[in-house]
Amino acid sequence: MNETPTGERARKPTRRDVARLAGVSDAVVSYALNGGAPVAPETRRRVLAAVAELGYRPNQAARALRSGSARTLVLAVPDREDPVFANPFFAEYAAAIESAARERGYALYSTATSFEPDGIRARFEEFAARMVDGVLVLSSGAVDRSAIDPVGLPWVDLNVSAARAGVASVGTDLRSGAELATRHLLAHGRNRIAFVGQPDAGEARHRGWRDACAGQGVPPGRVFDGGYTREGGYVAGLQIADEGDGTASGAGAGEAGRPDAVFAASDRTAVGLLRAFHERGVRVPEDVAVVAFDGSWEAEYTWPPLTTVRQPIESMAEAAVRRVLDGTAPDHEEFPPELVVRASCGRHDTPPQ
Secondary structure, eight states, X not given: OOBOTTSOBOOOOOHHHHHHHHTSOHHHHHHHHHOSSOOOHHHHHHHHHXXXXXXXXXXXXXXXXXXXXXXXXXXXXXXXXXXXXXXXXXXXXXXXXXXXHHHTTOEEEEEEEOOSHHHHHHHHHHHHHXXXXXXXXXXXXXXXXXXXXXXXXXXXXXXXXXXXXXXXEEEEOHHHHHHHHHHHHHHTTOOOEEEEEOOOTTSHHHHHHHHHXXXXXXXXXXXXXXXXXXXXXXXXHHHHHTTOOSOSTTOOSTTSSSOSXXXXXXXXXXXXXXXXXXXXXXXXXXXXXEEEEEOXXXXXXXXXXXXXXXXXXXXXXXHHXXXXXXXXXXXXXXXXXXXXXXXXXXXXXXXXX
16 A cells, blocks of 8 residues: 555655646646647657556546546356457457557457347447447357347347448458368369368358369269368367278279368468378378468478468458448448468478469
8 A cells, every 4th residue: 555654644646746746737637648639749748647646547447437438348158168369360350359459449358259139239338337448349140230229239140251231341252261271282182182171062161172173074072071270170180180091992082081281270270180190191282282271370380381461461350340430331341361381381492483
C-alpha cells in the first residue's frame, strides 16, 4: 500500500493533477490519452511526461461508464475437447488479431464458449453488459444470427469460406488454395494425388483438390479421413504407407496403389502424416510428395520442411478488426492464399509452372 510518511494512505493522482503539472486543461489530458481530438505533439509529450512523473493511472471502469465503451474486443472460440489454440494456425491468427486491435487502441480478450443458441446469446448479453465494443467469432459452424443479433453488439465471423446473408465475415479462398496446391503437385509429375482431410465432397479444400485433378485429366486419388488433427494425419499416413508403392501389376493412376503425392487439408494433419511416413520408411518427397494448407509456423520446422498454402492472417486480422469496429456492410471479405514452396513437394532446380 502506498502511504505518506505519517502512515496515511497516499491520495491517487487525478487527471486534474496531470493537467496542472503539464500546464493544460483537463480536457486536453483526456484528448492526449484517449485520442478524442487532435493534440499538438509537444503538448502530448508534456502530458505523457506528467503522467509518468505522477504515476497517474486512468480509471478504466469510470471511463467506460462515461463513454459507453470499454475499448475492448472479444475473440469467441469453441469450447471443445480439442482446444482451438492447440492449432498453431489459430494461435498465430489470434496474435495477429490482437496486434490489429491494439493498433486501433483496443484490448482483445479471448473466451471459449458454446455456440448453441442459448449459450451464445447468454455470452453476448454478458459482453454487452461489460460494454465490449465488438465480438470476433471463430466458430466451427454457422452461428445462429437470430440468437445474437438482437443483443445489438457488432460481430464478425472468422475462418469462413462462403458468404452468408446478413453476416459480416472474413476468410480465405480455400477452394482456390487447394487447387493451387494440387496443381503444384501435378506440375511435379505426380498423378496419384491423395487427399487427407475432411471426407466431405462439398468441403472447399476437397472440391479444389478434385477440380484441379479433373482440370489436368488426372483421376483423383483416394480420400483419407485425417480431419484437421495430427492424430488423424498420423493414422492416414500409416494407411497410405501400408498400401505399397503402387508398382505392382495392374497399379496405375487414380486409386490403384500407394499415392505418389498427398494434399493435406491442414499443416497439423501433415505433421502427423510425416511422422507416420518416417516410421514406415516412406521417403518424402522421393516416394510421396506432400503439400499442406494453412502456412503456420510449424510447417517450416518439420522434416522435410513443408510446402504449404499460406492463409494471409495479417490481412485477415486487420480486416476483421476494421469490420467489427467500423460497422461495414454485412458481407463476406475473401482473401487469396499464397503457395510457400519448401522441400516436401520435390526438387525445384527448375520451378514447376
